Amino acid sequence: MNYAQLLFPDFSLILCGFLLCRYTALNRTVWQQVESLVYFFLFPVLLFQSIVRSPLNLDAASGLLMAGVLMGLAGIALSYGLPWLPWLGRRMRGREHPASVQVAFRFNSFIALAITDRLAGPQGMLLIAVLIGVCVPIFNIAAVWPMARHAQRGFLGEVLRNPLVLATASGLVANLAGFSLPVWLEPTVSRIGSASLALGLMAAGAGMELGQLARAKTLAGAVLGIRHLVLPLLAWCLARAFQLDSVQTTVLLAFSALPTASTCYVLAARMGYNGAYVAGLVTLSTLLGMVSLPFALGVLR
Structure with a gap:
């Protein structure tokens, strides 16, 4: 598989x-409005659709699900x-x-x-749907918590107001309740999802x-x-510990080595943090995915 092409x-x-943004009239003033549109409407629709798209069979993938959540x-x-961390930790503090x-x-x-x-x-698509449906709400809540805590905002209030958390949680509940989007609505929702990604x-x-990125190089190196x-190596260990079959192992290793979510930037910027720094991390993570995916799927697998 050509990961660079992917x-x-x-x-x-x-x-x-x-x-x-740098070389046309579409400057930061324009993109700040785009961020609001993506954060409050486009991304929530995308997340809800992604989770309700495939029925979740938790029993059929219990071992994979446990391994993915633990990872x-x-x-x-x-x-x-x-x-x-000893010695290095003081370089990773701050906003x-x-x-x-x-x-x-x-x-x-x-x-x-x-x-x-x-x-x-x-078979793999069904398994990855289970992982996405269960992990996205957990990970989104975990993303909001340190920012709410550091800003001394009420965590529960931030979660209840966060459109990404609300969309993923409601999508999971809707999926487990057997809800599916009407056929006539699917093309519109799919186009909204495509627009949100772009x-x-x-x-x-x-x-x-x-x-x-030069402001916190040690932190950047650590999170990346x-x-x-670390996560691909941990996934390999968990696959052996849970005795996952070949398809489940492939799905878990691919899941472990993915680039980070593009919504990281939008979430950080909308909560008042250094969005430019996080955007740099998202870019580097996309590039590093060309290394981590072949490592996980070609070497570890």
């Missing part, structure tokens, strides 16, 4: 947003604990840390679906300032190291 659309949209919780714990931890454990669900479809077919990545490029090295 990841190129995401990277090219980030680059397009960067160039438009995600480990990523959350590792990224939360970075400021308390960049709460906004950046999400990069270590969140994932790009569109790339997950594309890879799984090519590698494992319909505009979200372009907004990340428009907000990106690679020079911001967790995302693209």
Whole structure:
């Protein structure tokens, strides 16, 4: 599989947003409005549709589900604990840390679906749907918590007002209740989802300032190291521990090595944090996916 070709659309949209913001009349004033549209409407619709699209059979994938959730919780714990590392921790404190931890454990669900479809077919698609449906609400809540805590905002209030958390939680409840979108509504919702992906990545490029990464290079290396090295190795160990079959192992390893979610930038920017720094991390994670995916699926598998 050509991973560079698979990841190129995401990277090219980030680059397009960067160039438009820097060298045309479509400056930051325009892209701030785009961020609001993506955050409050387009992304929530996309997340809801992604979760209700495939029925979740939790019993059929219990081992894979446990391994995936444990891997995600480990990523959350590792990224939360970075400021308390001996010697290095003091370099990871400040406002960049709460906004950046999400990069270590969140994932790009569109790339997950594309890879799984090519590698494992319909069986793999069913398994990855279970992982996405269960993990997205957990990971979104884990992304909001450190930012709400650092800003001394009420966590429960932030969660209840966060459109991404509300969309994923309601999507999971709707899926488990057997709800599906009406056939006549699916084309409209699909087009909204496509628009959210394109505009979200372009907004990340428009907000990106690679020079911001120099403010916390140790933190950047740590969260990207967790995302693209530690989690694939942990997934390999969990696949052996839970004795997953070949298809489940493939799905788990692909899940572990994905680039981070493009919504990381939008969430950080809308909650008042350094969006430019997070946008740089999203860009680097997209590039590193060209290394971590072959490592997980070609070497570890």
